[in-house]
Amino acid sequence: MNLHAVGAIYRFEMARAARTLLQSIVSPVISTSLYFVVFGAAIGSRITEIGGVSYGAFIVPGLIMLMLLTQSVSNAAFGIFFPKFSGTIYEILSAPVSYFEVVLGYVGAAATKSIILGLIILATASLFVPFGIAHPAWMLVFLLLTAVTFSLLGFIIGIWADNFDKLQLVPLLIITPLTFLGGSFYSVDMLPPFWQTVTLFNPVVYLISGFRWSFYDIADVSVGASLTMITVFLGLCLALVGWIFKTGYRLKA
Amino acid sequence: MNRKSNVVRQRAERDLARLPEASLLALPRPRVVISVSNLSKTYASGFHALKDINLEIRRGEIFALLGPNGAGKTTLISIICGIINPGVGTVLADGHDIVTEYRAARFKIGLVPQELTTDAFETVWDTVSFSRRLFGRRANPGYIEKVLKDLSLWDKKDSKLITLSGGMKRRVLIAKALSHEPEILFLDEPTAGVDVDLRREMWQLVRALRASGVTIVLTTHYIEEAEEMADRVGVINQGELILVEDKAELMHKLGRKRLILHLEGSLECIPSALAAHALELAAGGTELVYTYDPHDEQTDITALLGDLYKADIRFKDLRTKQSSLEEIFVSLLREERR
CATH class of the missing domain: 3.40.50.300 (P-loop containing nucleotide triphosphate hydrolases)
Structure with a gap:
């Protein structure tokens, strides 16, 4: 295994995040803080507890997940899209690295960045509302699995996109709506029965439910279903990445 | 067959790896x-x-x-x-x-x-x-x-x-x-x-x-x-x-050589007395260009100079020019298109 190459790609990507600290860290933290101010304090004070948890605390896992999903996708997508756009991808393609090593470098860095961001948002949330974490180990497992899975999805989007519009298309039109409709700000029980059924087709519901369970021991769907869904999604992304590299889709003519 | 050749290759690589570095350097590449x-x-x-x-x-x-x-x-x-x-x-x-x-x-x-x-x-x-x-x-x-x-x-x-x-x-x-x-x-x-x-x-x-x-x-x-x-x-x-x-x-093989004669006057066309030679007029009729293969045992240069003398065509200078790689390249592509 070419560990030097994995390390080089990983460090290159982390250095890029460090160069754009304002965009990578500060901006998501500010927007999450605004969510807490608006939903947690202004609106949340008028909403009763959900499953014995104050509304402000209830939205903490959802907000972390919202940021985790969008940042994982955008970090990984931009990471691989930009070398394609600038032409520097030639160096990756001509280097003695396997596809697995390339993915490990790019996806590993994107997942690391979003996990760091998730933990920063967790720390930021504690400044606004008091909350506890019932299952910290499971919380980290969900954080890790979600970051890796959605970084893989971002990597796929970055390879598929051939312009900046397409790069934004999936995160804006699919990921963000699914996350908002996935129970970030409400419990599925609060929806009318028809929409409760419809929402079960949204994979993000399972991620947020499992993550929230690790905090408060309450969940919209069973923890097993959450873990199964994220594992299936991870498997699908891995299979797709494998196919991309096997065929050279949008990478090699 | 493939498996057999792989095994042979793996053995060879293993044996190679066991050789001291000095021996490796001595191996012909x-x-x-x-x-x-x-x-x-x-x-x-x-x-x-x-x-x-x-x-x-x-x-x-x-x-x-x-x-x-x-x-x-x-x-x-x-x-x-x-x-x-x-x-x-x-x-x-x-x-x-x-x-x-x-x-x-x-x-x-x-x-x-x-x-x-x-x-x-x-x-x-x-x-x-x-x-x-x-x-x-x-x-x-x-x-x-x-x-x-x-x-x-x-x-x-x-x-x-x-x-x-x-x-x-x-x-x-x-x-x-x-x-x-x-x-x-x-x-x-x-x-x-x-x-x-x-x-x-x-x-x-x-x-x-x-x-x-x-x-x-x-x-x-x-x-x-x-x-x-x-x-x-x-x-x-x-x-x-x-x-x-x-x-x-x-x-050497494809290169041609040109003999360029700078005339004292100018010509409108190649005189019939020189028709036997592969000549071209250049520089507005003030240069006669003769292209030849320098590897030929006999070139036509002596006869050409004799005919020029007989036709009373005088020149003030002459030079030769070897064709460049560019000219060879262009002529190769031209032949390829035909």
């Missing part, structure tokens, strides 16, 4: 460093970019691949370097198949692309160090320093790439390609858009690299570049390798 066999490439659009290419590049030589735009030069080197999927055929780099043994093959190769593609916000030092590690080499600041100094980039090592001129960026790309100490260097149009001084510096650099044992394969539009540097020349046109020849041999 294969003369051919790149071997392309029956390589064809058709893009998804249906464009047939390469047609049954067979080519061998010798260790330590400078090989120039010439051809007009779209001839297949970049496709060929992109396949060898792993950037484009190979179609039909096989390519070996220092004995390693570029598909099944891609790690060993790519490790031997450095590529300087045609386009100035760099990460704008990286520093020179960081980007060259990145390339070295990407190719599986341990960090070696001393070697990177040497490469940057050799390329006159040392004082720019902390500069961001976005601040560099085009010529400097070209050097950075060369430094990146050399960072992992490759044995084979591909230069795709290395002096495109580069001023004359820098071009000559690049030529010096390429010669120095060859002297250090690196095999150089370059594609170029500048025939002058190939004429100046190459040991051997390959001409590719419409995806076909139409010839591979030692440069000196090629110029």
